[in-house]
Amino acid sequence: MRVIVDMDGVLSDWRKGVLTEFKKKGFTLLPPTHWTSRRIEKWVLPVEERAAAEVVNELMLRPGFWESLELIPGAGEYFTRLHCLLRTDLYIGTVPWWSSPSCAHEKVEWVMKHFCFFDVYKHLIMGHPKWMLDADLLIDDSAEQIIPWAATGRSAIVVDYQYNQAVRENNRRIFRALSWEEIFKIVGDLYRDEQERKV
Numbered sequence: 428m429r430v431i432v433d434m435d436g437v438l439s440d441w442r443k444g445v446l447t448e449f450k451k452k453g454f455t456l457l458p459p460t461h462w463t464s465r466r467i468e469k470w471v472l473p474v475e476e477r478a479a480a481e482v483v484n485e486l487m488l489r490p491g492f493w494e495s496l497e498l499i500p501g502a503g504e505y506f507t508r509l510h511c512l513l514r515t516d517l518y519i520g521t522v523p524w525w526s527s528p529s530c531a532h533e534k535v536e537w538v539m540k541h542f543c544f545f546d547v548y549k550h551l552i553m554g555h556p557k558w559m560l561d562a563d564l565l566i567d568d569s570a571e572q573i574i575p576w577a578a579t580g581r582s583a584i585v586v587d588y589q590y591n592q593a594v595r596e597n598n599r600r601i602f603r604a605l606s607w608e609e610i611f612k613i614v615g616d617l618y619r620d621e622q623e624r625k626v
């Protein structure tokens with residue numbers, strides 16, 4: 428079973444990096460229940476939205492930002508476990524901020540720093556249309572990626588956020604996970620099902 432794991436919002440805590448900068452700049456964050464847009468500048472008071480968008484643009488281009496991102500809670504332990512389970516069938520699929528000269532390189536460095544066992548040269552894939560990749564399962568937080576992927580009849584795990592509630596669960600193919608522990612359990616179940624079908 429070949430699996431693709433997204434980076435931002437799944438392995439790396441992109442939003443925490445941006446929200447930390449928002450707090451430094453003194454923006455007023457709305458309560459998390461209002462974080463329904465993927466555009467993070469909409470997570471502050473409407474009167475501050477334009478200034479927040481400028482901060483986001485500056486941050487995306489700032490050298491060192493992408494490499495400085497923290498791990499999503501549980502990602503360190505459970506991505507390592509996934510690697511033990513799947514080995515060469517585990518891939519990372521991510522879309523760099525192409526207008527940043529350093530983002531793609533920093534993403535490579537980030538993966539090497541946190542997951543030294545992972546072969547970035549053969550298993551880190553960069554590009555937008557993930558549905559075109561030849562794999563069985565996508566783990567992602569973006570409706571924009573999950574919806575076209577699931578439309579091809581393959582399984583997906585949507586990592587739960589306010590902004591991806593439009594993705595509907597489906598008992599057999601689209602699963603929603605609240606944590607890395609849950610992600611690992613779902614992958615384990617799918618993996619065992621596949622092994623049993625092979626017998």
Ligand SMILES: [Mg+2]
Nearest residue numbers: 433435436568
């Ligand atoms: Mg993502």
